Every structure is written in structure tokens, then in C-alpha cells.
Amino acid sequence: MRTMLFLLRKEFKQLFRDRFIGKAIFAIPIVQMLVLVPAITYEIRDVKMCIVDHDQSVESRKLVSQLEGSSFFRVKYTTFSEREANDLMHRDKVDLILQIPSGFGRETGRGNPVRLMVTANAINASRAQLAWGYFSGVMRDYQMNLVTAKAGTASLTMPRIDLTSRHWYNESLNYIYYMLPGVLGILVAAIGFMLAGLNMVKEKESGTIEQINVTPVRKYQFIAAKMIPYIVIGLIDLAIGISLGMLAFGMPFEGSAALLFLSSFIFMIGALGLALLISTITSSQQQYMFAGFFFLIIFMLMSGIFTPMDSMPAWAQKINLLNPVAYIMRINRMIMLKGSTFADISRDIFSLLVLSVLFTFFAIRKYRKTV
Amino acid sequence: MNQAILSEDIRKSFGEVKALQGVSLDVGRGEIFGLIGPDGAGKTTLFRIITTLMLPDAGRMTVLGLDAVSGYKTLRRKIGYMPGRFSLYQDLSVEENLHFYATVFGTTVRENYDLIADIYSHIEPFKKRLAGQLSGGMKQKLALSCALIHKPELLVLDEPTTGVDAVSRKEFWEMLKKLQQKGITILVSTPYMDEATLCDRVALIQGGRILDVDTPRRITEKFPHRIFQVRSDEMFRLITDLRDFKKAGSVFAFGQYVHFTGLDDEVECVELDNYLDKLNHTNVLVEEIAPGIEDVFIHLMKVS
Numbered sequence: 001m002r003t004m005l006f007l008l009r010k011e012f013k014q015l016f017r018d019r020f021i022g023k024a025i026f027a028i029p030i031v032q033m034l035v036l037v038p039a040i041t042y043e044i045r046d047v048k049m050c051i052v053d054h055d056q057s058v059e060s061r062k063l064v065s066q067l068e069g070s071s072f073f074r075v076k077y078t079t080f081s082e083r084e085a086n087d088l089m090h091r092d093k094v095d096l097i098l099q100i101p102s103g104f105g106r107e108t109g110r111g112n113p114v115r116l117m118v119t120a121n122a123i124n125a126s127r128a129q130l131a132w133g134y135f136s137g138v139m140r141d142y143q144m145n146l147v148t149a150k151a152g153t154a155s156l157t158m159p160r161i162d163l164t165s166r167h168w169y170n171e172s173l174n175y176i177y178y179m180l181p182g183v184l185g186i187l188v189a190a191i192g193f194m195l196a197g198l199n200m201v202k203e204k205e206s207g208t209i210e211q212i213n214v215t216p217v218r219k220y221q222f223i224a225a226k227m228i229p230y231i232v233i234g235l236i237d238l239a240i241g242i243s244l245g246m247l248a249f250g251m252p253f254e255g256s257a258a259l260l261f262l263s264s265f266i267f268m269i270g271a272l273g274l275a276l277l278i279s280t281i282t283s284s285q286q287q288y289m290f291a292g293f294f295f296l297i298i299f300m301l302m303s304g305i306f307t308p309m310d311s312m313p314a315w316a317q318k319i320n321l322l323n324p325v326a327y328i329m330r331i332n333r334m335i336m337l338k339g340s341t342f343a344d345i346s347r348d349i350f351s352l353l354v355l356s357v358l359f360t361f362f363a364i365r366k367y368r369k370t371v
Numbered sequence: 372m373n374q375a376i377l378s379e380d381i382r383k384s385f386g387e388v389k390a391l392q393g394v395s396l397d398v399g400r401g402e403i404f405g406l407i408g409p410d411g412a413g414k415t416t417l418f419r420i421i422t423t424l425m426l427p428d429a430g431r432m433t434v435l436g437l438d439a440v441s442g443y444k445t446l447r448r449k450i451g452y453m454p455g456r457f458s459l460y461q462d463l464s465v466e467e468n469l470h471f472y473a474t475v476f477g478t479t480v481r482e483n484y485d486l487i488a489d490i491y492s493h494i495e496p497f498k499k500r501l502a503g504q505l506s507g508g509m510k511q512k513l514a515l516s517c518a519l520i521h522k523p524e525l526l527v528l529d530e531p532t533t534g535v536d537a538v539s540r541k542e543f544w545e546m547l548k549k550l551q552q553k554g555i556t557i558l559v560s561t562p563y564m565d566e567a568t569l570c571d572r573v574a575l576i577q578g579g580r581i582l583d584v585d586t587p588r589r590i591t592e593k594f595p596h597r598i599f600q601v602r603s604d605e606m607f608r609l610i611t612d613l614r615d616f617k618k619a620g621s622v623f624a625f626g627q628y629v630h631f632t633g634l635d636d637e638v639e640c641v642e643l644d645n646y647l648d649k650l651n652h653t654n655v656l657v658e659e660i661a662p663g664i665e666d667v668f669i670h671l672m673k674v675s
Contacts, residue, residue, distance in 0.1 A: 006474040014462050207458040211517075214422050214452040215475045216444065 003217060007225035011199075015229060025191065029237040032187050033244040037180050040306075047131045050077040050085045050094040057105025066142050067098075072134040086119075095121045096131055108146060169337045177252065180245045181332035182305035185267075187241055188234045189325050192268045193296055194289075196230040197275030201288040204279070219368055227272045234268045235261060254339030263331045263349055270324040270356030276363035299325040324359075327352040374433070375400045375525050375556040376421060381430035383416055390416040392579040393430070398558055398572075403551050405570030405587075406560040407664065413579040414560040415455060418529050421558070422452045435524055448476065451523035455530040457510050461503030465494055465513055468502050469520060476521035486553065487516045490546055508539035515546070519555075526550065528559040532566065544569050564665040575668055582671040587664060594662035594670060596620065597636045599643060600628040603652040612650050616643070623669060630666060 016022040049067065053060050067073045076094060079085055085097045099117040107114045118135060122128035170177050203209040212222060238261065245251035274295070282288045302316060303309075303325035309317060320326040327348050334340035334348075342349070376398040383391040390413045398404040406414050419425040420432055423443035432439035437446050459468045469491070473480045484491075494509050494516070502513060511531060518526060528547075532540045544566065547557055559570070567573045568587045575582040575590070583590060603609045606624070613622045613631055620632040631643065643657045 003475055003477075006471065010460070010463070010467075010471050013467065014460065017462050206461065207454060207456045208460055210424065210454050210456075211452070211458040211472075212475075213424055214447055214450060215472065216447050216477070217475050 004221055004225060007217065007221060008228060011225055011229045021195070025195070025233050025237065026240065028191070029187055029241040030244060032183055033241050034248065036183050037176055037245070037249065040179050045072060046074045047072055047096055047134065048076045048094045049073050050079065050088050050097045051075055052079055052082055052085050052097065052099040054080065054102040055100045055104040059105035059108055060100045063100070063142055067138055070134070070138055089119065089121055095127070096135065176249045177337060180249065180251050181336045182303070182329050184238060184241045185303070185325060185328040185332050186300055186305065188238055188264055188268060188328070189271050189299070190296065191234045191237055192230050192271035193275050194292055196226060196272050197279050197288055197292050198285050200226055200276060200279035201282055201285050205284050220364065223276060223364060223367065227269070230272060231265065231268045235264060238264050251336070253336050255335035255341070259342055260332065260335045263328060263352065266349065266353050266356050267324055267328040270352065270359050273356060273359030273363045277359060277366060280363065280366045299323050302326065303329045305329055322355065324352060324355055327355070373400050374398065375402070375435060376558065377433040379431040381417070381420060381427045381432055383420065383425070383428050390579050394579070394581055396574050396581055396584055398556065400556050401551065401554060402571045403547060403557045403559065403569070405567050405573040406558065406576055407564065407567045407573050407668070408576035409562060412576045414576060415529055418527055418560065422450055422527050423447060448521065449524045451518035451521065451526045453514050453518040453528045453531055455533065457514060459502050459514060459517060462501060464499050464501055465505070466498040468513060469516055472517040473520045478521050480520065483520055483522045486522055487519050489549060491516045507535050511535055511539065511543065523555065525556045525558065528557065530560055530562065532561060532563065564663060564668065567664045573664070575671060577672055590667055591662050591664060594667050596632045597638070598660055598662045598666055599631045599640065599657055600625070600660050601631050601643065602628050602654070602656040603647060604654045605652060609652060612647065612652070616646055621669065621673065625665065
């Protein structure tokens with residue numbers, strides 16, 4: 001036990017002696033929170049539009065002004081030439097082209113069907129899709145106005161269904177609330193996975209592990225002394241991140257903080273176990289960086305932080321069963337946004353626990369054999 | 372049990388490479404025992420097996436009366452090991468390194484200070500300095516202090532003087548002699564033949580095999596031939612000309628001299644002198660010398 005204490009003291013000393021890392025481990029959560037969270041957002045504003053109005057009627061102008069009235073669209077160009085409009089799209093000046101055919105006003109006045117042509121720049125597929133979604137929303141409103149205006153005289157002969165929606169757990173559909181718990185997960189993962197792993201390989205690379213191995217220090221003591229500092233730092237960073245999120249972005253925190261920290265603790269053991277496992281099969285910090293980066297990227301992008309996991313193919317969802325980041329992503333969101341209790345998310349927590357124990361078990365076994 | 376190390380037919384391979392091919396030797400307690408051999412001879416592998424860092428493929432290794440495989444836990448408290456590469460924490464200070472190694476062995480610096488006082492006093496003025504910023508000689512002294520801080524019975528030093536200046540090397544060997552007087556068995560490897568003469572006994576190792584084990588003096592005495600050192604103004608031509616000499620046995624460069632051994636011991640100085648004169652060598656010097664360990668080594672390598 002005393003040996004453990006000496007080892008820990010050494011680890012902390014070395015950690016904070018490194019001028020850069022000693023500061024960076026606390027600066028990182030602050031920067032990540034303040035930069036990453038507001039930066040990664042799906043909300044789009046100011047979709048640049050080009051209107052090709054061949055009609056020039058009262059109705060067509062009404063449609064355009066309704067589009068302009070919404071906060072999403074900005075009519076930047078109007079032209080009569082389809083070619084010019086396409087050229088603007090080509091030069092990345094506009095995101096959306098709306099072509100109104102001549103006779104639009106006349107035909108709608110008569111109650112005949114009309115075709116509008118919309119072209120969206122789909123270089124960024126999700127942006128195009130969202131722009132299209134907003135656009136159809138505006139069109140629906142326009143159509144409804146048209147129908148009611150006509151029906152007003154005919155004293156409501158059309159059946160009318162009004163949809164009222166509420167977005168539970170994130171009423172205002174604030175993307176910051178959606179991203180923040182995810183970024184917290186990534187933050188904790190990066191600390192444990194990269195820093196701890198590199199530290200482990202460093203001992204191997206510089207040969208210091210050789211000198212440790214001839215002392216009576218047991219392997220499990222050595223490993224534990226490597227893991228504990230990063231677990232402590234990870235949890236402190238988590239606390240900094242949450243406080244910052246609540247202060248700077250008014251992030252709601254519905255659930256139990258203790259449950260969140262418990263889950264993150266389990267998650268860190270898994271991340272560190274995996275880091276240790278990779279460190280046993282790599283022999284230089286460069287090799288570790290490469291391997292570690294590979295896993296971190298895969299885990300992060302597949303975790304569901306950007307794209308909902310439900311929309312991934314079935315095989316990808318299977319892979320995610322082994323992805324600790326996917327679990328913590330879900331757990332964080334459930335606790336912070338929904339206020340889930342242990343009973344609600346016990347399945348995820350237990351799976352994460354099993355995964356963490358497995359990673360660490362294999363890592364220690366492999367470590368014993370190789371080093 | 373007065374053997375510190377008893378190695379019986381130790382074998383170790385790394386894939387295709389046979390690092391040790393049946394090494395048997397014994398090191399007595401209180402000896403300074405030298406392991407002499409070129410790079411890649413298997414010195415470090417043997418040391419790693421002795422210090423319980425590696426398991427042999429075959430053979431038995433008994434260290435301080437304990438089996439190196441099954442008794443590793445007890446052994447680690449009794450062995451001090453200084454790897455060939457500086458392996459202390461470069462980002463910890465001199466003092467911190469020493470204290471750290473003392474504590475993981477469950478002792479304190481004060482308790483065993485007298486053992487390292489001689490060595491540590493040289494670097495104590497720099498105790499606040501980070502180990503990574505020390506000079507080569509100081510690093511070596513710190514490493515030795517750390518290897519000694521738990522009062523080991525056996526000290527294993529892997530090429531401790533490689534890359535260290537001549538003065539520090541001399542100092543280092545004086546320290547080893549003092550440690551020996553305190554009853555510590557010392558096993559040291561070196562690629563420097565001149566250091567071999569400072570050991571009580573040496574083993575010559577090459578290609579994972581022990582060529583010979585004896586005192587440095589007896590090893591050179593056993594050399595079966597007369598040996599001449601030859602010098603002239605044209606070193607390179609001298610070597611080729613001597614090799615062309617009809618009674619030439621072995622000819623190799625040794626510093627600014629060429630060491631010459633005849634096919635038989637009938638060759639005399641005058642004979643060589645005349646031969647070289649005829650070939651227009653200038654400033655020729657030929658004299659018979661006592662063989663050194665290096666001569667023996669080269670001879671043994673040829674024989675085996």
C-alpha cells in the first residue's frame with residue numbers, strides 16, 4: 001500500500017512537472033466547451049437563395065416575401081436566367097435556387113396544380129437536407145394560407161388538420177444541449193485514452209520500465225498507479241466541463257450528478273484499459289499515437305455524437321456494442337437531458353462495466369506476458 | 372552455497388536468432404566478474420535472465436542460492452541492476468530519483484547512505500537538477516547510486532562505462548573495487564578489453580557461447596603463440612605485406628601497431644625486420660610483447 005503511494009506521488013510529480021501537459025489538462029475542457037460546443041451545430045441560418053421568377057405576379061412576390069420573412073432564408077440574387085442561377089450555384093454563391101414558372105399566379109388563382117423547381121447544393125448533404133426541410137415548411141404555410149384565403153369565401157369546406165408539436169427533453173431544439181453531453185464524453189475519453197496511453201509507452205520507450213521491473217513493485221501496482229491519476233484528472237475535467245456548460249450555455253442538468261460521475265468513472269477504466277492494451281502492442285510513442293488516434297476517431301465518429309446511432313446500418317450498431325464512447329454518449333445525454341435514473345439506464349451502465357472489466361483484464365494479461 | 376551465480380546450460384532464442392547457446396558459468400561471492408565480448412555476443416540477454424527480467428528457454432539459473440525463475444520475488448530485493456541504457460526518470464531530479472528507488476524497495480536514503488556516500492557525494496551538489504540534464508559521467512553515478520540504494524548482495528552492471536570519458540571510467544572502477552570490499556558481488560560487462568584486467572575473473576563470450584573463463588592473467592598466459600607488435604610509416608601496406616609473409620599466422624591492426632603471430636614460434640624479430648626492409652618500409656619497429664586479452668579473444672574466435 002505504501003508502495004502504491006510512492007508510485008502515485010511520482011506519477012503526479014511527473015505529470016505536473018511537464019509544463020505543457022500540467023496546464024493543458026485543465027485548459028482542454030475549458031477550450032473544448034467554449035469552442036467545440038457552440039461550433040458544432042446543425043442549425044443553419046441564412047440559406048442563400050437565388051430566385052428565378054418567370055412569373056412576376058402578386059402571388060409569386062408573396063411567396064418570395066414569405067421566404068424572406070423566415071429567419072432561415074436570405075434572397076441574395078434574383079435573375080431571369082436559369083443559366084445565370086446555375087452559374088451562381090457553381091461558384092458557391094447560393095445554396096438554393098427557386099424557379100417560379102410563368103403563369104404561377106394565374107394557375108394558383110384558378111386552383112390548378114403548379115410545379116415549382118428547387119435546386120439545392122448538396123455538397124454538404126445534411127445542410128441541403130435541412131434547407132429543403134425548412135423550405136417545405138415555408139411552402140406548407142404558403143399553401144395553407146392560399147387554401148384558407150380561398151376557403152374563407154366558401155365558408156370552410158376543406159377539412160383542416162393542424163399539427164402542434166412539442167420537443168421533449170430539449171424543448172427549444174437547442175443543439176448546444178444536444179452536443180454538450182457528447183463533447184463531455186469525448187473530453188474524458190481523450191484524456192484517458194491519449195495521455196495515459198502515451199505515458200505508459202513512454203516508460204517503455206525510455207527504458208525506465210526496465211529499472212522498475214527489477215524492483216519489488218508488482219505489475220498491478222504499477223498499472224494502477226498509471227491509471228489512477230488520469231481517472232482523477234478525467235473526473236475533475238468532467239466537473240469543470242459541466243460547470244462551464246451550465247454557466248456559459250445554461251445547460252440543464254436534470255439527473256443525478258453522482259450517477260453521471262459513476263458512469264464516467266466506469267467509462268474511464270474502460271478507456272484506460274484499452275489504452276494499456278494498445279500500449280502493450282506498441283513500443284514507441286509515435287506508434288501509440290497512430291494506433292490510438294485510429295481507435296479514438298472510430299469510437300468518436302461512431303459514438304452517435306454527430307449522427308444518431310439508430311440511423312446507422314445494423315452492422316455498425318453491432319460494432320458499437322464494443323464502443324465505450326457510444327455508451328457514455330447515451331448515458332450522458334439521458335442523465336443530463338432526460339434526468340434518467342440508474343434503473344432507466346442500468347443496461348447501458350452494466351454493459352459499459354462489462355466492457356471496461358474485459359479491456360482491463362486483457363490488458364493486464366497481455367502486459368504480464370510481454371513486458 | 373558460496374556461488375553468487377550458477378548458470379547451467381542457459382539457452383535463449385528470439386525467433387531465428389540464438390542469443391544464448393548453452394551458457395554455463397559460475398560467479399563466486401565477493402568477486403568482480405567481467406563478461407567480455409563484442410556487441411551482440413549475448414551479454415545483455417544473459418544479464419536480463421540473471422536479473423529475472425527474462426525467462427530462459429532452457430537451462431537452470433541459480434542466483435544467490437535462489438532459482439531465478441521461481442524465486443524472482445525474493446531475488447529482486449537482493450539484486451541491483453544498472454541497464455546499459457540510462458533508465459532513470461529524466462524528468463525527476465537527482466534527489467527524487469534516488470528517493471523514489473529507495474522507497475519502492477521499502478528503505479530510505481538515510482538508512483543506506485554510507486554505501487553510496489562515496490559515489491553520491493560527487494553528484495550531491497546537483498541534487499535539484501533533473502536527471503535528464505546531467506552529463507554522461509554524472510548520469511552513470513546516479514544510476515549506480517540508485518542500483519545500490521537497497522543494499523543489494525549482487526550488483527549487475529551492463530556496459531556501465533560505454534560512452535563515458537577515460538577519467539570517469541577510471542574513477543568508476545575504483546568505486547567498484549570499494550564496493551567489492553564491502554562484500555558486494557559485482558557482475559560487469561564491457562566491450563573494453565583494458566577493463567578486463569581489472570576484474571578478478573572474466574568470461575569471454577561470443578555468439579552466445581562462452582569461449583573461456585579464467586583470471587585475466589591466466590587467460591593471457593594460456594595464449595599459445597609468441598606475439599610481435601610491428602610498426603612502420605605505412606600502416607596499410609604494412610598489414611598487407613605482413614599477411615603476404617610466408618610464415619604469417621594472424622595479422623591484425625591494434626591501435627597504431629600491427630599484432631603479428633607466426634605460423635609457428637620459429638619466427639624471430641630479425642627475420643621480420645629484414646623482410647620489411649627489403650620491401651622499403653621506413654621507421655620499422657618490431658618487438659615481441661606479452662599477449663593481451665584482445666589477442667586471446669581474436670585467437671579464440673578463430674579457433675571456435
